[in-house]
Amino acid sequence: MNTFRQAVSSIRKERFDVSVDLYFYYTNCNFLTARANIPNRIGYRNAGFSNLLTDAVEWPGGDESVLKYHIRLLKELPGFNDRDLPMLKPAFNNFPKKNEERMKEILGGYEVRNGEYLLFHIATGLAIKEWPVEKWKQLTAKLSEYRYPIVFTGQGDREAALIREVIGSAGGHRCIDLSNQLSLTELFMVVKSSKLLVCSDSLAGHAASAFDTPCVVIGNGINPPKLWQPVSSVNRWMIHPVPCIPCFTGCAEMNCVRDIGIEAMFSGIAEVLAIFAENTQVNG
Template sequence: MKFRLRKKNYFNRILVVRTDRIGDVVLTTPVLKALRENYPASHIAMMVNPQTKELLEGNPYLNEVIVYDKDKKDKGILGFWRFVLELKRKRFDLAIVLHTKNRLNLITYLADIKRRAGYKNNKFGFLLTDKLVDIRPLGLKHEVDYCLDILRKLGLKISDKIPYIAVKKEDVDSVGNILEAEGIGGSAARFTTGRDIKIAAIHPGSSCISKRWPRERFVVLANRLVEDYGLKVILIASGEENEAIANEIAKQIRYPVLNLSGKLSLGQLSALLKRCVIFISNDSGPVHIASAVGTPVVSIFGRNQAGLSPARWAPVGRKDAYLHKEVGCSICLAHNCNIGFDCLKAITVEDVLKAVDDILKA
């Protein structure tokens, strides 16, 4: 009889922890693929917040998505301990903590997860059993590589760095119905134009003023996409302030545009972006969704503060491009900029169109 020796660092049940924002979660997906390739028979779960759960549904590398809702269901001391006990019952033997928060280090420790790997940059970092010094704020390399460095510390092999999101059929069908109703996709488009219409999506919003390209330039850009490339322009945005920006832009564009701001779930957004030939956006979460579904991206960057720059947060798809211009700042103050975000203003409509042209003609 032959016996197969198990690897020293073999883990049966693995938990990946990332409870921050959309882009952060998407850029963690290469970790899931690497774990599955190294541990094909293991149970792999990911712990996220309620807002990003949908991004992981249908992911072929995951067995389970665990939602940690610290503002509602898991709020307060009772909610915290209830969640810890639920996690403990799942009997994970490895936690990879990629969101460096004291609370998360404590949760994985109290849940009796024997190996806890992550970055040490807070007072509960000592609870990690396998740790790296957190130099991510220096922005010396991309966030994907920072995530994968934890796996490298555990001795795992990495084959791919491209993010991945599964697009669900129900979202494809839902978006298809929306486009068909507007005469953009499917049989309606073929009936009116004899062909499927090519779509460019634009996202003029972002989480911070230091990441917003002037809105009037999005207006000019949209007009040129129609005139120069015959593209149908769709606007997307979420959140009250960003939706107001998109609504204002939509009113000023000379041609009919479809404004879906505030009308799509994350799953529907993924399906829509997959349908596009190009996506143009400020630095934001949807940039990484587009990359993850294989749609070429042009991402507009302003701030170059260490840890916030394109060196760490640019899109990583094989056909993606990002635009950033230095304007002589010795230190980037990001949202506290005192020269009116000249780095963003330095990026012209022609700069963006050149990037679009290079992608579409490649």
């Protein structure tokens, strides 16, 4: 409660004109922003405490990208004009020099150049969303026909162990383990400079979307498929169709994830790489 009071006091001192709560499920910040006396409070009607909003918007159900719904909320801003829509790109294009120098040293030590590696981010914070490690092993082996090395990223002992297991079965294919070596900024840097990201549904996929990095994401049926699908120009959201999509909870079986086939993943990767190469030639 003391933390809540401190937050209310701090927000009141700033005298904000508007709050926009992007979250569409409970819990949200509607009670907090009302107590902080922010005069214009925008959010979704179905997320709880909607009576405390000055502008309550109906949640449309998740059939489009979440970015479109965020834009819908912004249209409730006083005096908003469609021309005011921001570019949905990172707020920074230039990374700190110290991070650039460090990444140059790390990748240079492996003789890896920007745009000349595939990036695998195989784990996620919610383990039920992960593809089986045996399938990652098979996919890594199958990708040996490409000349590109595979860089692996992850954080924590569990993810590092998974990466070591996959790399240990890779045979002669060139794999680079960067688990537990990168800051968040540096993770974004390797995502941006990779030729292609292959990942579980995680932060890495959203970073690829922001930087317009080609990506193949192992999706899941917990939420409507389009809701969290990347909006990068070249991407594939892989999912095994099951009748319970979306379930909003997850389950012990997670067949929507675990039954995604090796050939389907390989085809998705090959297709994305081909489209990216074609686009590069056209725009180059």
